[in-house]
Structure formats: structure tokens, C-alpha cells
Amino acid sequence: MASDVLTAIGESWTRGDQVLIAGRFTLRLNRPLIMGVVNVTPDSFSDGGQYVDAKRAVEHAHALIDEGADILDIGGESTRPGAAEVPESQELDRVLPVIDALANVPVPISIDTSKPGVMCAAHRAGAAIINDVFALRLPGAIEAAAQTDCAICLMHMRGDPRTMQDEPQYQDVVAEVGVFLAERAALAQGAGIKRERLIIDPGYGFGKNKYHNRALLRGLPELRRLGLPILAGLSRKSWLGRVTGRPVEQRVHASVASALAAVSLGAAIVRVHDVAATRDAIAVWEATFNKEFRFYDQ
Numbered sequence: 001m002a003s004d005v006l007t008a009i010g011e012s013w014t015r016g017d018q019v020l021i022a023g024r025f026t027l028r029l030n031r032p033l034i035m036g037v038v039n040v041t042p043d044s045f046s047d048g049g050q051y052v053d054a055k056r057a058v059e060h061a062h063a064l065i066d067e068g069a070d071i072l073d074i075g076g077e078s079t080r081p082g083a084a085e086v087p088e089s090q091e092l093d094r095v096l097p098v099i100d101a102l103a104n105v106p107v108p109i110s111i112d113t114s115k116p117g118v119m120c121a122a123h124r125a126g127a128a129i130i131n132d133v134f135a136l137r138l139p140g141a142i143e144a145a146a147q148t149d150c151a152i153c154l155m156h157m158r159g160d161p162r163t164m165q166d167e168p169q170y171q172d173v174v175a176e177v178g179v180f181l182a183e184r185a186a187l188a189q190g191a192g193i194k195r196e197r198l199i200i201d202p203g204y205g206f207g208k209n210k211y212h213n214r215a216l217l218r219g220l221p222e223l224r225r226l227g228l229p230i231l232a233g234l235s236r237k238s239w240l241g242r243v244t245g246r247p248v249e250q251r252v253h254a255s256v257a258s259a260l261a262a263v264s265l266g267a268a269i270v271r272v273h274d275v276a277a278t279r280d281a282i283a284v285w286e287a288t289f290n291k292e293f294r295f296y297d298q
């Protein structure tokens with residue numbers, strides 16, 4: 001029995017030599033990767049205003065690398081429910097100085113944007129991943145992404161941030177999200193973006209109620225059948241508040257637990273605010289389930 005469980009979880013990690021190509025980086029997917037969040041925004045749902053100053057954002061980014069982030073995700077526009085749109089020039093003013101200052105860090109920089117102009121400018125400044133919560137649906141976004149050599153994260157969202165939490169409805173949320181992601185991946189490939197550059201993401205909290213989010217966490221093995229690496233972004237989100245009864249500033253433990261649940265069910269990348277805590281938890285997870293773990297000399 002115990003060995004069945006080990007095999008089941010271990011097998012979701014038998015990725016052979018699966019890699020993600022992100023600009024000049026080739027990321028091996030033989031262990032869960034941690035994407036650390038750097039929100040250069042005044043209004044993000046959990047850390048709005050903390051890193052809106054470029055210098056503080058860059059310091060925070062370096063701290064996240066020291067804590068064990070494998071990727072940094074830089075965002076200049078909040079996508080929290082009800083968030084106001086940010087003009088392109090303002091988004092660029094927020095993110096470009098930060099990406100410029102991080103040009104030589106040893107981990108790939110991801111730009112969290114849906115705007116084609118921001119994608120191109122961030123790529124020129126050194127970004128290696130485009131993380132698009134609209135899955136390249138804005139006019140010109142597919143073409144812009146195809147012109148770069150970035151990896152692309154295609155996320156599912158129902159509606160847009162202003163309307164997405166108005167009673168979202170699905171017949172079968174896992175199947176519908178899977179069909180959407182497969183279609184977006186096919187369109188991206190049709191535009192010339194190679195499969196090795198694609199990541200998919202069910203979009204926790206983006207047009208989903210608490211039951212939908214739960215189903216999409218439990219449904220990760222089904223989404224894995226699409227054969228693309230999955231990014232899971234549950235960190236500090238309101239679903240964790242629903243599960244624990246805790247406000248956003250007290251969701252670190254729940255966030256770490258959700259990251260472990262996601263990687264156990266096959267997520268390749270977890271997008272998190274609390275890198276140090278997640279990194280230690282994943283080290284223990286790896287020592288338990290991953291054939292390629294390592295011990296430290298102590």
C-alpha cells in the first residue's frame with residue numbers, strides 16, 4: 001500500500017528529460033521549481049505597495065533568489081478581483097527598471113503581463129518567460145510572444161479581473177479548463193511557439209468559486225495528460241482563506257501546504273510569495289518522493 005502511494009506520487013515526477021526552454025535558459029523539470037513573486041504594484045492583493053519602489057523591488061528579488069527561487073515573476077499590474085486596468089506606459093515604468101537591474105541574475109525573469117507592448121519591451125530588457133493570465137488572448141499578444149524566444153505561461157481565466165468572480169459557472173470545471181488550455185497551446189504552437197516553450201496554468205481564483213478551485217487542485221493529474229508543464233498559483237489566495245478561516249497576512253502555512261499538494265499532484269512550478277518556507281517544504285518533499293534529491297553536509 002505505502003509503496004503504491006510512493007509510486008503514484010513518484011510517477012507524476014518521472015519526467016525523464018523534460019525541459020522548459022526559456023530564452024537562454026533550459027530548465028530541467030526533474031524537480032519542482034519555485035517561482036517567486038515580485039509585485040511592483042500599489043494594489044496587489046497580498047503585498048500591494050510593499051515593492052512599488054524599483055529599488056525595493058530589486059532588493060526583494062535578490063532576497064527571493066537567496067531564499068531559493070528558481071524563477072522571478074515581475075508584475076506591474078494587479079489582477080486581483082476588481083482591479084483597475086493600468087495603462088501600458090505606467091506598467092512599463094514600473095517593471096522595466098526592475099527587469100533592467102536584474103538582467104544578470106542567475107535565474108530566469110518572468111514578466112507577468114497580458115500587453116503585447118510590455119511583453120516585447122520586457123523581452124528586450126532580458127525577460128525569459130512571459131506569464132500571461134489572458135493566455136495570449138489580447139490582440140497582438142500571440143504575435144508578440146512568437147517574436148520572442150521566451151517561455152510562455154498560458155493561464156485560464158473566465159471573464160476579466162473586474163467581472164471574473166461574478167458567480168462563475170461550469171458544468172465540469174476541470175474538463176473545460178483543460179479544453180481551453182489545449183486550444184490556447186495549439187494556437188500558440190500554430191503561431192510558431194515551440195511546445196518546449198509552453199507552460200499551462202488552471203488559474204486558481206480567476207473566475208472560480210471555492211468548489212471550482214478545489215476541483216482544479218484535485219484535477220491536476222487530469223490536466224497533466226495534456227503533456228505540458230503545469231504552473232500552480234495558490235499562494236495566499238482567498239481559497240486558502242476559505243479553507244483555514246484566516247486573513248491574507250496569515251496564510252503562509254496554508255500556502256506552503258497548497259504548494260506541496262500541487263507538486264504531489266503533478267505541478268511542475270509553484271508561483272509563491274513565501275519562497276523560503278516553500279523551498280524548505282519542497283526539499284523535504286523531494287527527499288521523500290524524488291529519486292534525484294540531495295542531502296546537505298551538516
Ligand code: HH2
Pocket residue numbers: 037039041043044045046075077078079080112131132133153155201203204231232233234271
Ligand atoms: N496569480 C496572480 C497573478 N499572476 N499568474 C499565473 N500564471 N498564475 C496565477 O495564479 C497568478 C498569476 C495573482 O497573485 P498576485 O500577483 O500576488 O496578486 P495581484 O494580481 O493582485 O498582483
